Amino acid sequence: MTDAPVPTATPVPTGAPVTAPPTATEAPATGAAEATGAPAAPAGEPPSEPAPRRVLDGSRSLRLLLGLAAVVIACAGLKAAADIVAPTFLALTLVITIHPLQRWMVARRVPRALAAAICLVVLYLTVIGLVLAMALSVVQLGQSMPTYQSQFVALYNDSLAQLDRVGVGSSQLQQALDSFNVGSLFSAVQGFLSQLLGATSLFVFLLAVLLFFALDSADIPRRLTLASRANPAFVAALDSFAVGVRRYWVVTAVFGLIVAVLDVVALVFLGIPLALLWGLVSFITNFIPNIGFVLGLVPPALLGLLEGGVSTMLWVIGVYSVLNLVVQTIIQPRFTGDAVGVTTAMSFLSLTFWAFLLGPLGALLALPATLFVKTLLVDGDPRNQWVNTLIASNPR
Structure with missing residues (x-):
């Protein structure tokens, strides 16, 4: 048996620089850069952002744009x-x-x-x-x-006198009447019939x-x-929606009936005709948030102006305003609780949004529709619960 030759160290020439072998941490980095073909960062410059993060941010922006596009398409479909x-x-x-x-x-x-x-x-x-x-x-x-x-004739003459005092003469009104197109009246009647x-x-x-x-x-x-x-979470959200919309309709109907009865009593006391009619109108418009009070106030206020003048009209406006403030603004929200539970601004925006999409019925269904959308997109998904802290009237 012969012994294996022992390797001898290669002599280093005198004055040549001695370089240390690459460490274990440097070798994989160099190999990874060579394997991917990515150029090495120049010395003294910070490394660029990793590619996975850029891809993640790009996908998030893409998801946001796709989500907005889906919302627009859904709204267009609802309106149609x-x-x-x-x-x-x-x-x-x-x-x-x-x-x-x-x-x-x-x-x-x-x-x-x-x-x-x-x-x-x-x-x-x-x-x-x-x-x-x-x-x-x-x-x-x-x-x-x-x-x-x-x-009406007396009110018309009084209005002409008031306009004449502010510089609007009868000749200007006559010109406005002459420019009136009778065909527009027929088109308006046709639109009403349709x-x-x-x-x-x-x-x-x-x-x-x-x-x-x-x-x-x-x-x-x-x-x-x-x-x-x-999917127990989604079914629980649907059950919560059912409880909320039921509480909303029942409580709104009860308080609308209370306000209507008080309105009828006040209108009878003030001598306004058709008090039962305006009480019924007040009951129905109570279901329209924010602007329903105004819609129910205008007809009896005008009749008060015709019956007793400006003072009677102001009394009607005052009574309706006090009842709306006390019953519908202070007392009713304590009983509705979290039935819908959105802020005042969100309530008004939802009224405008749903009336634009669904027409007159959209104004009636504004809060229930908002509650339904919140149930589908927020309450049914635990990851979106944070949205309630932004739109809820009493966030928890």
Whole structure:
């Protein structure tokens, strides 16, 4: 057996610089740079931002843009289908509101189909009764308006005198009247008739949707139980929405009735005609947040001006304002609690937004629709709970 040769160290020439071998930490970095083909950073310059972070920021911006585009498309679709979406959502909220009556009857061994039919009859009587009451009130108002002809003439002459004092003469008014186009009046009447026909079709569609929702409501509890096995958080959010929208409609109706009764008493005391009509208008407009009070105030205030002059009109405005401030602004929110639970600014913006998308019914459904969207996008996803701290009236 021969011994293996022992390697000898290579002699280093005198005066040559001695370099240390690369360390373990430097070698992989050099190899990674060579493997990826990335250029090495020049000495003295900070390293550039890692590529994964840039990709992450780019994907986040892309998701934001896609989300905004989806919102715009969804809003355009809602506006185009407003005649279907608005009455359908109204019917859904009404069926949800009356569902405790059905549950109470089923608990007392009433057949589910019979309980659903009874709830449907109650809804039909309520909706048709309100519409007929409004129609009869409008007819009554039209029949009583000719009796105020002398008051209108006196008010017209007084207005002309006031305008003449501020420099607007009768000749200028006559020019304005001469420039009035009669064709525009007919177009306005035609537009009103078309809107009336559209409202009638919406009403019939609402009754049909109520029928189908009421029939399907008997099987909804079982379906929600099955759905909760797959997504319990989302089903819990839907249950919270049902409780909130039910509390909103019931509390708003109760306080609207209280305000309407007080308005009728005040109008009778002030001698304003058609007090019951204006009480009914006040009850219905109470469901419209923020501006409903103004819509219900204008007609009796004008009649107060015709009946008793400026002082009577101011009394009507004062009584309505006090009742709205005390009942609807101070007392009612304490009972609604977190039914909708959005700030005043968010309430007004939601009114404007839904009225723009869904028309007049959108103003009526503004807060329930906002609650429904919040349920889908915020309450149903634990990652989005932080949004409540920005829009909730009482954030926790």
